[in-house]
Amino acid sequence: MSVQATAGPGGVGRAEHETRVLGEVSEDLREIIGEEYVIDMDIAMESTFSHDLELESIEFVALADRLRERYGEAVDFVGFLATMDVDQVINMQVGEVVRFIVSSLPATETAGRR
């Protein structure tokens, strides 16, 4: 899949981009958490990793691992996480990660590798 940005930052292109990245992050999250737990779970931009998804900190390590693999060097997850502590990481909303990924990728970037 390849998505062309059709508008400037904050426009329709960005919204589409965020939707696509949210889908990719959700796919990785479902694999990490396990389908039996997420069957009724709606993963949205506003979902928090700790409260809504009940993610263990080691599961966030696994998520970061998958996202590093998916997006490669274009997305600097190490730098993104470097100034947060574990509570700040786990209390983030999914949308904060999605927006970071979107802001890191060139507007015409193709979808993640997997």
Added chain:
Amino acid sequence: MAEVIANGVRLHVQRLESRAGASADSPIVVMVHGMVMDNISSFYFSLGTNLADAGCDVICYDLRGHGRSERTRGGYRLVDSMADLAGLLDALGVDRPVHVIGNSYGATLALAFGLEFTARVASLTLIEPPFLIEGLGKEMARSLSQILVAMNDDEVEQWLANGAGRAAVRTARAAQRLLAETTIATDMLATPPFSAEALAALRVPVLAVYGENSDIIGQAAGLAALVPDCSLIVLEHHTHMVLREATAYLRTLLNWWLFDRRTPPPPYVREDDRSFATPDWVTQMVPPPDLNAGRRPAVG
């Protein structure tokens, strides 16, 4: 998921580098977490990403039986853990000395590794290491008994069965399985004490960090007295959980230790007005006679 076979065991490893990548002279930093109720994530989020972003080549891993590493039935003696770490460095092709940072039992392991594999170690950072010349195995057993109390308390069990969230249940059940299905408890009891002579001959720089309110603060002075090149930092208002309590300062401290050691260490500035204390049940613990039995040990 990065997995490496080291010393015959499947270990979960995360290698972190800055965006620019590590250069030939970047410090290689290996982080070793604590026992039973701990895993790769404590270092990954506290110092791992931070030091990688600062230019280190960071290796975080789950100890045997912990996190996402293989849970073997046996092999939890200190000598096994050292062989696992040496095997990990071999498997990753690390051929120059590394800076080892350990927390709690991981720090005890780091010190033992520095004594046994001195040529492979550039420096040691020991955060709250249980350290004794006599009775170290008993001290390890005491740490385990604290965990057992936390695990087997009836109210805790009820909470796990009914009210606890998925993450808490998974963490607690993993620790229970490790204690029940492996030899870790008896292996810990058999931990040999350190040799004063070997410590006196250690030529590796050591940074030791303790919390002033830690239940094992009494062990800090002995360590600092025996190790020739030891910088001891004691943090006021902090406990054995200093890695989590004082993450921001430890980041500053480790940046100094790895990149700027010729200058004086950065002063500790307390974050907010928070003060941490060790609960009474931790300090009053008595090791149970058989840790594998999973009975609630006597307290007080």
